[in-house]
Amino acid sequence: MVSPGGPLRRAFSLILLALGVFAIAAAVLLPTYVKPELAKVPLNQDSTSTLVGTASKVLAVTTVDGKTVTEIRENAQLKATAHVVANFAPPEMQEGTDVAVWLLAVSVADTKDNTIVSASKRQVCFDRRTAEGYVPPGGDQEAKCTDKSSFVTRLEEKPAKEGEKPKEVQEYKPQPGLNFKFPFGTEQKDYQVYDDNTGRAVQARFKGVEDLEGVEVYKFVQEIPDTKISTKKVPGSLIGATGDSVEAGQFYNGTVTSWIEPVTGIQVKQEQRSHQELRSAANPTPTVVFDGTLVFDDPTIDAMVKQVGDNKGKLDFIGSTGPIVFGIVGAAFLALGVFLLVKRRAEPTPPTGAAHSRRPVSSRH
Structure with missing residues (x-):
């Protein structure tokens, strides 16, 4: 049986x-399959970061009695607001795509009277996994982004009328290097990161591992050398020269320090030290128009830490713990x-x- x-x-x-x-x-x-599909930034994005700090000198342009007044202020308390929003108008912004198109607008204000001392705007088509700004391929390769999906804006030299803001002009150009964040699975190595001021990628050197609000982060430092970023017409009195309008070169150097959570690539904290000055043949002595440091405020850091907490566990599971x-x-x-x-x-x-x-x-x- x-x-x-x-x-x-x-x-x-x-x-x-x-x-x-x-x-x-x-x-x-x-x-090998699930993580690459999930480790992508969302197409939709609408977030705001705030940086605060001081500037020993800052150039401010205001309107008094209908006339434009340019002055250099000292020991100003500054607040910078960076707003990132997705733009769904470009054709590449569709479900399943590997790229995203985000628009970044930054304004810096003197908190004494909320005078805007600088403002910039740019749009980037970038890789959703690596955060690399898209650069059109050569040859017959199919482009993932249109030639108008990435641009930077600049202001015309003079406004159409006295007292009005100069017209904003878009310059279509790729923005190579990392944008908005670091890649998922950030490594302990150097990366090329796009710099707004110079309009090029600058090496961010890995400087070590730190703890920030209980989160292990990698520290990266960009040293931007003295670079001429524009030529403009300025009042002679601004730079200690004679003449109503004098041509001067605008030069910039700075240090950008970023603290990155490596699993998600989220920038938990950032510090920007900037120095700008005008140089002209009309006066051999440079005129400092900005010298200051801005850093993420506490609410922004707390929001980034929360974002890490919401996403790190999932990525850890599908990337290491789960397997x-x-x-x-x-x-x-x-x-x-x-x-x-x-x-x-x-x-x-x-x-x-x-x-x-x-x-x-x-x-x-």
């Missing part, structure tokens, strides 16, 4: 083998399933009936 445990054991072992194969497959697919757990469980199920099958085959088959005994035949002598 066949033992009822045999078929049940075989069925159980096959179930274990199936579960083992499923777990091993999950261990392989989580980091390890599924791999161990899968191997255990496979081993147990194989063991039960082998054990079943090794067991002797019981007799189906009683064996007939035979008496030995005695020989006669």
